[in-house]
Amino acid sequence: MAGIRIEGLSKDFGGPAVVSDVDLSIASGDFVVILGPSGCGKSTLLRMIAGLEEQGAGKIEIDGEPMEGVPPGRRGCAMVFQNYALYPHMSVAGNIGYALKVAGVPRAEREARVREVAAMLELEPLLERRPHQLSGGQRQRVAMGRAMVRRPRVFLFDEPLSNLDARLRLQMRLEIKRLHRALGATSIFVTHDQLEAMTMADRLVVMEGGRIRQVGAPGEVWRRPASRFVAGFVGTPPMIFFPARIDREGRARAAGGWEPCPGARWRLPEGAALELGVRPQDIAADPSSPGPRFAPDLAEDMGAELHIHARAPGGEAVTLIRRAGEAAPSAPFAVRIPAAHVHAFRAEDGARAEPEPVATESETQWRETRSSST
Amino acid sequence: MTVERGSPAFRIAVHGAMILLSLLAIFPLWWMIATSLRPEGEVFSTALFPASPTLENYRAALEALPMPRILWNTFAMAALTAAAQAASGLLAAYALVFWRFRGARTAQVLIALSWLVPFQVVMIPNYVLATRLGMLDSLAGLVIPNAAAAFAVLLMINALRSFPKEIVEAARMDGAGSLRILVEVIVPNLRAPLASLGVLAFISAWNEYFWPLLLIRRMEASVVQIGLQFFMTQEGNDWGPLMAAATMASLPILALYLVLHRQVIDSFMRSGIR
The missing domain is CATH 3.40.50.300 (P-loop containing nucleotide triphosphate hydrolases)
Structure with missing residues (x-):
């Protein structure tokens, strides 16, 4: 040895x-x-x-x-x-x-x-x-x-x-x-x-x-x-990415202004480019999300789980993983990245950028009141 | 009308052409054997078969020349040359293919170029050198100058290039040194190319004429191609005994080729050389 x-x-x-x-x-x-x-x-x-x-x-x-x-x-x-x-x-x-x-x-x-x-x-x-x-x-x-x-x-x-x-x-x-x-x-x-x-x-x-x-x-x-x-290479099906930019409040906004991961904030300068990633296991279908609608395209039945591949009109693609027996979306759906499962990487060098610790309810409210007052 | 590949007409045409070419190739051989069996008066006959076949010419040839002796000389010379070329070709190719060293590429190009140098260019320097080394009239003089051949090196380079590198690496991991890898791992898997190289080198050494002609003075040290010359005199050629001796000279080669022709052709097809 x-x-x-x-x-x-x-x-x-x-x-x-x-x-x-x-x-x-x-x-x-x-x-x-x-x-x-x-x-x-x-x-x-x-x-x-x-x-x-x-x-x-x-x-x-x-x-x-x-x-x-x-x-x-x-x-x-x-x-x-x-x-x-x-x-x-x-x-x-x-x-x-x-x-x-x-x-x-x-x-x-x-x-x-x-x-x-x-x-x-x-x-x-x-x-x-x-x-x-x-x-x-x-x-x-x-x-x-x-x-x-x-x-x-x-x-x-x-x-x-x-x-x-x-x-x-x-x-x-x-x-x-x-x-x-x-x-x-x-x-x-x-x-x-x-x-x-x-x-x-x-x-x-x-x-x-x-x-x-x-x-x-x-x-x-x-x-x-x-x-x-590493995020893109390790994991099957691979991680899903959304390109985004940091706005004034440190939120990451994707093209069209929607927020893939509501609630997460980054301590990065305004305009900084990010890629938000999420594992197909973790992504949530969220009817209330204002993001693009993904239409289910193909479903792969792996036995124990179902992989649902979906596309948005803009060409973005996502894969959802559902356990066998769980309800799978059949109509177009919008998505959201739960803040606990977001992976963010700086566009310029690909380095991981951790969001700030998840904000508590009151903090969120405080920020929201502050942003509406400005 | 177009003739499709694989149609009967196409196949007949191809086979017809092949048969014609084979006849063309075989005819001189047949003529040699036929002439060797004709009695003296019939030598210039154009009949395809000898009218009254006789072995008289063979008796004459064997009386005029020490046939067994020179056949043995030729065999020894050809076998040693073939073995030496296979060994030197293998060693050179092994180094050029498996070792990374400065000048490997240049060395390979020079070897390939030396293949293009005609014998007539090196004949005089070789002769002078052989004389000074006291190799005149000797078997060593016939073999040593031909112990390394560019053709052999190139053929072996081709064979070794297609040899799986991982097997050599596995042997290195197992602790084997270069020579051991060559002898114990590579050579046992290289029988076909080595056999075909051996056959080719043997045949070409057997058919060698110029070099023995320069080097050999005594009939006892001579080779069979020189022996044939004995029947070609200024007063004319003694065709019957000449053809008999030529037949005896070609029989060993024909036998060798019949036994190993598949290997030889295979190796040509694979190596793409010549």
Whole structure:
């Protein structure tokens, strides 16, 4: 088990930086998921930790040892690749045991360790098969076994589930988590699938454009996204946004002057541009809201819940989530963001802008009297 | 009238053209074998089949030349050349494809360019060098100057480019060094391209004429293509024994090709070279 410390890590391939100025420390035994859209630098970051990519500027330490110039095989890291990368000409046993063979482990011990790992992964009946005789899920397990047999300090996963079908993906997700619990080794898991990220991570790292945008527990990232990007990227169906401007009283007003989140105030200069966000779970249909009318367009029945997609004449779109059995709007409806569920981001840099603490009833009245008197 | 693809008329036309081309390709071979079986008086006959076939020409050829000896020389030379080219091509291509280093691109371009340099340009310098190194009249002199070939490097570069990089990376993660990865991970998965390179290099070395002609003085050290020359004299050519010797010279190549032709053609189709 090992902790990892990354400081000021940057990397480019002769063009713009692919990874820039990344700081990250990972506690021993943590399961960290790096989440980001394709091209955000997450795989490059992982490959630099593995030693497959030369590190640019900055530092990588595993267990306090600097890794600069240490070849991949000597870092104590094992990697599971997206397309498994099994050796096609070797049997399952050969694949799993290859690292031990390279390390010069005597045959008897090698075979015992391969069998031990195969037993954990239920691969024993397949040990003599070749990779091309295995199903996708079995290949994935062999790739896991190949990583486990070395008893590495760190497990690195490079989108290992993306070639599997949905059901297998779920199964492997659970299996990887169980293995992590059993082995307790530090793990870094790279994915672009946010469901995978949310469900597997102890700590979630969201990357975009080569930079880390937020680090935190998955629930924390979901509940308090630090930026417009994170808010839009994490969550399915995605967060709904309304562009707005701050008026004289600190209220956010959308185009046409309506107030998507009545009651919330921001301590921002008048005219400041914001984006107000709300999760589809949290948005309220409110007949009294003066905002645009959204006409239900499509309803997706997910079984336990219903996703209602609706559009306004101006082109704005919202998605509502209703539990099965709850009344779903069938006629055009207006919406409101409950003040407790609003996420606001400054338009200029996407940074989170918290509203002032929710005003009490009397305060609201005071403000209203004040504004009507002026 | 347009002829549709896949219609019977189109298929007949295509097959007709193929048959014609095959006949055109096979005819010289057939003529060589037919002539080798004709008695001396019949050598210039234009009949497709020898009227009274005889092995007399083969006896004459075997008497005039140490045929087994020079066939063995040729075989050794071709096999060693092919093995050397496969090994050097593989090593060079491995470095060029999997290692990032300054000048890799330039090196590759230079290798490709060297493929375009005609033999006549390097023949004299090579000859001088071989003489000084004492390789005149020797097997080493035949093999070493041809031990590395641009064609082999380019063919291997092509094969390695389509080799999954992740497998190499997996082996690096498993702690294997470069040479070990090449020998234990890459080569076992590269049988088809290596076999076709081997066959091509073998055939082209077998058919080599100019270089042995320059280098070899003694008939015992000679190769079969030079041996054939023995029957071409200033007083005229001894066609019967010449064709008999030529047939014997081509038989090993034909046999090799018959066994491995699928691999060779496959590799051409995939590599797109030539």
